[in-house]
Amino acid sequence: MKERYTQLDALRGLAALSVMFMHFFPVGFSPMFDTLEKAYSPFSIFFKGREAVDFFFILSGLVLSLPFLEHSTPSYPAYLIKRFFRIYVPYLISLFIILLSFSPQVTPSVVWAHFWGLGNFDTRGINGVYWSLVHEMRISLIFPFLVLLLRNVKFIYILLVCFSLFALGRLNVTLQWEASKSVLVDTSFTASLYYISMFLYGMLIARHKQHMIQMYRKQSKKIKLVLLIASYICYNYAINAITFLLKLGVLRQFDLLTRDQLVILGVCGFIVIALASPTVS
Numbered sequence: 001m002k003e004r005y006t007q008l009d010a011l012r013g014l015a016a017l018s019v020m021f022m023h024f025f026p027v028g029f030s031p032m033f034d035t036l037e038k039a040y041s042p043f044s045i046f047f048k049g050r051e052a053v054d055f056f057f058i059l060s061g062l063v064l065s066l067p068f069l070e071h072s073t074p075s076y077p078a079y080l081i082k083r084f085f086r087i088y089v090p091y092l093i094s095l096f097i098i099l100l101s102f103s104p105q106v107t108p109s110v111v112w113a114h115f116w117g118l119g120n121f122d123t124r125g126i127n128g129v130y131w132s133l134v135h136e137m138r139i140s141l142i143f144p145f146l147v148l149l150l151r152n153v154k155f156i157y158i159l160l161v162c163f164s165l166f167a168l169g170r171l172n173v174t175l176q177w178e179a180s181k182s183v184l185v186d187t188s189f190t191a192s193l194y195y196i197s198m199f200l201y202g203m204l205i206a207r208h209k210q211h212m213i214q215m216y217r218k219q220s221k222k223i224k225l226v227l228l229i230a231s232y233i234c235y236n237y238a239i240n241a242i243t244f245l246l247k248l249g250v251l252r253q254f255d256l257l258t259r260d261q262l263v264i265l266g267v268c269g270f271i272v273i274a275l276a277s278p279t280v281s
Contacts, residue, residue, distance in 0.1 A: 007274035012059060015052035022049030023129075045236040053132050054260065055267050057195050060136065061202025062271065068147045069206055076144055083140040091133050098127055120188035134187045135195045146196070150203045158204060162197040166260070169194020201264055205271055216276040228273055235266025 067074060074082075095114055106125040113121040114130065117137055123130040139146075149158065172190040205212065216224070242259040 005275065007277055008059060008063065008271070011055070011270060011274055015055040015059075018046050018052045019049040022047050022052075042236075045232070048236060051235055051238075051263050051267075054198060054263050055270075056132070057136075057198035058202040058205075058264065058267050059271070060139075061199030062206045063202075064140075064143055064199075065147060065150065065203045065206035068144070069150075073147075079144060080141070083137075083143075087133065087137055087140060091130070091137070095126065095130075117187075120186065120191075123187065131187050135192050138189075138192050139196055139199055142196075143199070146199065146203065150200075150207055155204065155208065158200060162200045162204075164197075165193045165200070166197035169197070198264065201268060202271075205268060205275075209275060212272045213276045216272055224273075227269060231266045231269025231273065233266070234262045235270065238262035238266070 092115075099111065110121060110125055113119055114123070114126060117134045123134070149161070153161075169191050172186075172188070172194075216227070219227070238259045241262065
């Protein structure tokens with residue numbers, strides 16, 4: 001029987017809530033929520049929708065890896081069929097509902113791009129949040145091959161691959177932003193490399209899960225508390241730290257790269273702490 005980690009379900013639920021709060025209560029919605037969302041507010045973690053998306057990608061890498069690592073490896077066709085009905089079919093249904101109900105003013109080429117998920121296209125014309133699903137679907141196609149990498153390559157080398165893909169994807173986004181000076185919704189294949197790196201971080205946790213859990217459980221209560229606080233700070237205050245350093249003239253082009261690495265550290269810390277808690281059903 002497949003083991004279910006209720007702690008991860010709880011983390012996924014909290015991350016989903018933060019995405020919902022970010023979209024439903026944007027800055028300017030009300031003075032009360034503006035106060036909660038202020039950068040230095042300890043409650044701003046509940047509005048970290050962008051960071052929560054990173055959380056989802058890392059969590060996907062972890063959860064999808066477990067059947068490959070702990071059970072018999074599913075066949076590639078069986079895996080694809082399962083992912084097709086889990087991601088692509090709901091995505092298509094949602095896409096058609098929006099097109100039929102709201103009649104957005106988009107060209108056939110944009111609709112076609114959404115249908116196939118190919119190339120770099122702006123999802124905001126139909127539904128801005130589709131960008132994450134585009135990357136999720138692409139990565140799902142090659143995920144079993146990433147598992148082969150996970151099984152046959154040493155930890156340190158996979159970590160180097162993670163950072164290289166991450167840096168390539170993020171620097172590409174930074175250069176695009178510098179060129180356009182506008183907010184981008186990037187569905188390029190280069191951006192997909194960035195999110196592949198996040199999947200790989202989650203996959204590394206899956207591969208070394210037991211060792212990480214044992215290491216954490218051996219620590220004293222004080223060390224555990226420090227790790228929890230450090231994870232919280234990395235996840236919730238990365239943007240504040242980077243903003244401060246930018247004011248000092250540090251980082252410059254590498255601000256987003258550094259911020260997201262801190263967020264990843266926070267996410268990985270939360271996941272390991274959750275897995276090490278005793279509630280597993």
